[in-house]
Amino acid sequence: xxxxxxxxSIIVSGVSRFSISDTCNCGQCFRWSACPDGTYEGVAFGRFxxxxxxxDTILLNSTEEDFLEIWSNYFDFYTxxxxxxxxxxxxxxxxxxxxxxxxxxxxLRQDPWExxxxxxxxxxxxxxxxxxxxxxxCELFGNPIYCPPGSHFHAFDFPSPQVVSSLSLEDLAPLRCxxxxxxxxxxxxxxSSGQVHLDNLRLVPLHEARRSLMSIRGVGPKVAxxxxxxxLDRLEAFPLDIWMKRAMSVLFPxxxxxxxxxxxxxxxxxxxxxxxxxxxxxK
DNA sequence: GTCCAGGTTTTTA
DNA sequence: TAAAAACATGGA
Numbered sequence: 001x002x003x004x005x006x007x008x009s010i011i012v013s014g015v016s017r018f019s020i021s022d023t024c025n026c027g028q029c030f031r032w033s034a035c036p037d038g039t040y041e042g043v044a045f046g047r048f049x050x051x052x053x054x055x056d057t058i059l060l061n062s063t064e065e066d067f068l069e070i071w072s073n074y075f076d077f078y079t080x081x082x083x084x085x086x087x088x089x090x091x092x093x094x095x096x097x098x099x100x101x102x103x104x105x106x107x108l109r110q111d112p113w114e115x116x117x118x119x120x121x122x123x124x125x126x127x128x129x130x131x132x133x134x135x136x137x138c139e140l141f142g143n144p145i146y147c148p149p150g151s152h153f154h155a156f157d158f159p160s161p162q163v164v165s166s167l168s169l170e171d172l173a174p175l176r177c178x179x180x181x182x183x184x185x186x187x188x189x190x191x192s193s194g195q196v197h198l199d200n201l202r203l204v205p206l207h208e209a210r211r212s213l214m215s216i217r218g219v220g221p222k223v224a225x226x227x228x229x230x231x232l233d234r235l236e237a238f239p240l241d242i243w244m245k246r247a248m249s250v251l252f253p254x255x256x257x258x259x260x261x262x263x264x265x266x267x268x269x270x271x272x273x274x275x276x277x278x279x280x281x282x283k
Numbered sequence: 284g285t286c287c288a289g290g291t292t293t294t295t296a
Numbered sequence: 297t298a299a300a301a302a303c304a305t306g307g308a
Contacts, residue, residue: 027289130288
């Protein structure tokens, strides 16, 4: 990866297989939106960003400091996705097909607390409504953050576990997140008290990390797995939701999830997105 | 009105 | 222990 600073922008080149639309529309994140001109706007780690691509170059409106400290890692610019594509294509023909369907997917390295909450909101819910609940959550309880003129984005950071732990069910009522509200409060209490120490879960054995996350009410195997993959850099995680269960039985009959090994996380993402964009395969 | 949505908990047999 | 129902909400 190479980059140069130009005015208020960073121009990046030499990133393998990155597409902002593939990456933001594959179901791993909920706070990025496409503008009519093809740029994407979003918030992560308390910063607002506009990002676009032009051929093989990537343009970000960011300081050099934020680029190096936040965005280059968040978008996983350092990982060699060319090698991942080679390995995935060798592993299974259907997986190869799924990877080629959206070859610019990168697995984002998101904030674990935000990821945990987002996937608690996701249970028995659809992606549109998940995004709108998260939007209200940030507007109601997050801090306003700097947003350049001309942007029509709601620029609020993600509410901290400390702030959320002080809220009541009545406070959360405007979210209209239904039965998930008490789960969010329990998560905030356990995370802010240190009973669940999210950053420690990057290093402990996977089964131990799962067990810790699942001590939170409303966190089962699926939400735990998504938190591990998208928020804690655990690329060996393999979330199994309704789409993945259908995909495994129809597209990968007889294949156990362990088949994907070190490629579990990225394989899951390719298969999930491919399946969701091709629902006719499961009629 | 019915069904479904990136599930999990509670109840029932 | 395993299967079914309940859980809020809103769009198709």
